[in-house]
Amino acid sequence: MNESFLMLIFVVVLALVFDFSNGWHDAANAVATVVSTRVLSPGRAVLMAAILNVAGAFMSTAVAKMVGGGIVEASVITHSTVAAALVGAIAWNIVTLFLGLPTSSSHALLGGLVGAALSQGGMAAVKFAGLRTVLEALLFSPILGFVLGYLMIVAIYWAMFRVTRGVANKLFRRIQVISAGLMAFSHGSNDAQKVMGIITLALVSGGFLDRVEIPNWVILACALSMGLGTAIGGWRIIRTMGMRIVKLEPVHGFAAETSSAAILLATAHFGLPVSTTHTITSSIMGVGAVQRLSAVRWGVTIRILYAWVLTLPAAAGIAYVTNHLLNLRH
Template identity: 45%
Template sequence: MTTILVLTILVVIFALAFDFINGFHDTANAIATSVSTRALRPRTAVYMAAIMNFIGALTFTGVAKTISKDIVDPFVLDNGALVILAALTAAIAWNLITWYFGIPSSSSHALIGSIAGAAIAAAGFGILNYRGFGKILQALLISPFIALFVGFLMMSLFKVLLKNRNLFTANTRIRYLQIGTAALQAFTHGTNDAQKAMGIITMALIAGGLQAGDDIQLWVRVSAAAAMGLGTSVGGYKIIKTVGTKIMKIRPVNGAAADLSSAGIIFAATLLHLPVSTTHVISSAIMGVGTAQRVRGVNWGVAQRIVLTWIITLPISALLAAIVYKVLALFL
């Protein structure tokens, strides 16, 4: 068995591990509002999210193709399997650190920053596909602001529609609506986030000379979807607590507005083949909803901590991946 084949197999294992961790790290965001408003019990929400994530992951492949070729061209990347292995190691490490402390950081930022950092360490800054990389960064940076704005508009619309309704009765009915919005949220998460691992595996297969085109093979799609679904079933209650309770006090109407806003934005990004951070989008939508409800009702201290983590994730993961690559290169 050649070194390239061994490294490629390790990449597949680490990519599926990343998807598994993403399942309990990021999917918690998708069901946080429905759990915090008691529309769903935590265990029920987690299992429902696992199923919807699996279905969503099998439905689309556009984001996977973007990840596989728009950051770095795998056809010209020397020692590509080692680069990707280093990137995955760094991204997994950062995800576990932030999960341990209950911080809803972005797995997307961690993965994309790690790929860029490891590739630069291997071949210099010229290896980056700046046009594709720039497009991805724009989507990652702009989507939270769009979510903030759409969340504000959605909550404002709900306030108008429910102006003359009994609040208790309305919240009871909307709590049932939240079951559907949480399922939609989990489905859109699968359509975008699970594809990132598919793109990584495809990138490794191309770099290792085991695949000629950028099509996403069926076994890659099924294994990545299954890994995310299993990860989701483990749950992510620390993240649920932060997103669902610490940003603002969420009532059913707030949760439904946030879910509909973020799900729409994530799905639109999927249709445009753009990877976005579901963490960023969901948290920003909640902030927008809270601002429309009452500006002082948002815990801006927690919001600042979340935003700070968003900012530092990409450069830290890039640096960490570069270090991991240099260490691995000494032995492999």
């Protein structure tokens, strides 16, 4: 085996490790509300999310193509650059996982990719038009999540104002299983594709592919890695999202999950790699704000917002330094 092929194997393994950490880190996106409202046991919720994550990964490859060819110049990127991007993203995921903060694996991966590309080829290595589109989507998806979550719960309250609380809770305990499943499917449809794009970028930069087209084995490997990570579950983040932002009942969980899933499925269709974490977290905030603004625990929320702001530059900085160190080796 030549050195280029060995480096490709290392990058693929590293990418699948990130995908695993993404599933582990982002298990809360799909199951936090359904666990906190006691609709499903933690074990059953995570198993359902893992299976539907895998299924969602096969929905399309539009996001993967954007990550693989729309953000950085493939001709400038090397295997070391891709490896450095993944190191930056994985390192930040691990830090925030132990802190119990639901930050964005999408932001971490994007920051790592841009930081490594800047280290490798300077400003010319980044496609700023594509980056701007992605950043706009990452910015507006949580805002849209908050608004849709708010409007969804208002619409439900209006439609069911004659229904007693007990009957409503019984109804939404049943249908929240559907909304949680839809959330898990939409998570797989968006997040697994980002790693598909990274692996495809490595294949193109190494000359193993002549264009950004996602091989079937890449889709399968990424789907299974994310599903396995989700099956293990990031329990500290699940507690933060499901219990510490706002007190949830089944109706709130249904509204937050349904509005988030709608956004994620739409953005996956248009090839926009948005943050599932930011979208579901902001939807939970929007649902909680309907009760009253004080229903949202703003102390915890502010900690989450700080972590959101830091994610891009932190992952980019780690990737920039890592790529520089890898280049010194040659």
